[in-house]
Amino acid sequence: MKYKLIAIDMDGTLLNSQNQVSERNMKALEEAKNKGVQVVISTGRILQSALHYSEILDLKNPIVACNGAVIIDEFSKILYEKPLYxxxxxxxxxxxxxxxxxxxxxxxxxxxxxxxxxxxxxxxxxxxxxxxxxxxxxxxxxxxxxxxxxxxxxxxxxxxxxxxxxxxxxxxxxxxxxxxxxxxxxxxxxxxxxxENVSKGEGLNQLCQILNIKPEEVIAIGDNENDISMFNFAGLAVAMKNGDEIIRDHTNFTTDTNDNDGVAKVIEKFILK
Structure with a gap:
C-alpha cells in the first residue's frame, strides 16, 4: 500500500518528554514530505500551538487542531471548522x-x-x-x-x-x-x-475528502483516547509504546515510545522502506 497522508498526534507522540521534536523524527518527516506524503499534525492543542510547531518543522501542510474542530491548509486558510454551539x-x-x-x-x-x-x-x-x-x-x-x-x-x-x-x-x-x-x-x-461529531477522525475525514485521499491511504499515529477516532478512520493505526492501554484494541501496529523516535520508526518502516 502506498500511503499518501500521515496524521500525527503531538503530545506523547511527535513531541518527546521535553516537548521537543527529535532530530530523527524531523529527518523522517522531511523525507516523507519529499516523497510527496502529506504530513499532517493532528492534535488536541490550540491551533496557534500546532501552527507554531508546523512552522518550526517547515511542513507547509494542513493542520487538524482542537481535536478536529478546526482545520487549516498550508497557507493557514480555514478549510473546515465546527465550534461549539x-x-x-x-x-x-x-x-x-x-x-x-x-x-x-x-x-x-x-x-x-x-x-x-x-x-x-x-x-x-x-x-x-x-x-x-x-x-x-x-x-x-x-x-x-x-x-x-x-x-x-x-x-x-x-x-x-x-x-x-x-x-x-x-x-x-x-x-x-x-x-x-x-x-x-x-x-x-x-x-x-x-x-457534536467533532473528533480527530472526523477532521481527517473532512481533510481527506478535500485532498481526495482514501482512508486506506492514511497512517494515524497517537497515544491516547482522543486519537481513537482517527485510528478507526485510518488504513494503518499506530499506537505509541508509551500510549494508554485504552487505545490497544483500536490499533494494528505499535511503534516505540515518544522518547525513542517512535514516529520516525513508523515513517521509516511504512513510507521510506
Missing part, C-alpha cells in the same frame, strides 16, 4: 461551576478561564517564553457566561482538569447528558469537550 457552551459552563471543577476553553489562539488552577499556572510560568513565541494568549474572565452571551467568540474546545478520578468520571457522566457535544480525554486527569 453557544447554548452548549453555556450549559457546559453552568455544569462545571455547579460541580466545582476547573475548566478553561479556547478559540484559535487564546485560553479563557475564570481562574487558572495550580497545574495550569505552573505550566504557564514554566513555558511563558515558549507560549509567547507561539503567540498564545491567556485571558481571565470575571463572568464567562456573560462573555459568551454577549460575544461571537468561537469556542472550539473545553478542557477540564482534576486529579480526583472518581470526580472526573461523575462529571463525565453529567456532561454526556448535554446535547450537541462530543466528550473525550487526552490524559488521565482531564476531560475534553468539543462540538
Amino acid at each position: 453557544k447554548e452548549s457552551v453555556l450549559n457546559i459552563i453552568n455544569l462545571a461551576e455547579e460541580k466545582n471543577i476547573y475548566y478553561h476553553f479556547y478559540d484559535s489562539d487564546t485560553f479563557y478561564a475564570k481562574t487558572f488552577n495550580k497545574e495550569v499556572m505552573k505550566y504557564y510560568e514554566a513555558n511563558k517564553s515558549n507560549l509567547s513565541k507561539q503567540q498564545i494568549n491567556f485571558k481571565m474572565l470575571d463572568n464567562p457566561t456573560e462573555t459568551i452571551k454577549n460575544s461571537d467568540l468561537k469556542v472550539y474546545k473545553f478542557v477540564f482538569i482534576d486529579d480526583n478520578k472518581d470526580k472526573l468520571v461523575e462529571f463525565r457522566d453529567s456532561l454526556n447528558k448535554i446535547k450537541g457535544i462530543n466528550v473525550s480525554s487526552s490524559w488521565s486527569n482531564n476531560i475534553e469537550v468539543m462540538g
Whole structure:
C-alpha cells in the first residue's frame, strides 16, 4: 500500500518528554514530505500551538487542531471548522461551576478561564517564553457566561482538569447528558469537550475528502483516547509504546515510545522502506 497522508498526534507522540521534536523524527518527516506524503499534525492543542510547531518543522501542510474542530491548509486558510454551539457552551459552563471543577476553553489562539488552577499556572510560568513565541494568549474572565452571551467568540474546545478520578468520571457522566457535544480525554486527569461529531477522525475525514485521499491511504499515529477516532478512520493505526492501554484494541501496529523516535520508526518502516 502506498500511503499518501500521515496524521500525527503531538503530545506523547511527535513531541518527546521535553516537548521537543527529535532530530530523527524531523529527518523522517522531511523525507516523507519529499516523497510527496502529506504530513499532517493532528492534535488536541490550540491551533496557534500546532501552527507554531508546523512552522518550526517547515511542513507547509494542513493542520487538524482542537481535536478536529478546526482545520487549516498550508497557507493557514480555514478549510473546515465546527465550534461549539453557544447554548452548549453555556450549559457546559453552568455544569462545571455547579460541580466545582476547573475548566478553561479556547478559540484559535487564546485560553479563557475564570481562574487558572495550580497545574495550569505552573505550566504557564514554566513555558511563558515558549507560549509567547507561539503567540498564545491567556485571558481571565470575571463572568464567562456573560462573555459568551454577549460575544461571537468561537469556542472550539473545553478542557477540564482534576486529579480526583472518581470526580472526573461523575462529571463525565453529567456532561454526556448535554446535547450537541462530543466528550473525550487526552490524559488521565482531564476531560475534553468539543462540538457534536467533532473528533480527530472526523477532521481527517473532512481533510481527506478535500485532498481526495482514501482512508486506506492514511497512517494515524497517537497515544491516547482522543486519537481513537482517527485510528478507526485510518488504513494503518499506530499506537505509541508509551500510549494508554485504552487505545490497544483500536490499533494494528505499535511503534516505540515518544522518547525513542517512535514516529520516525513508523515513517521509516511504512513510507521510506
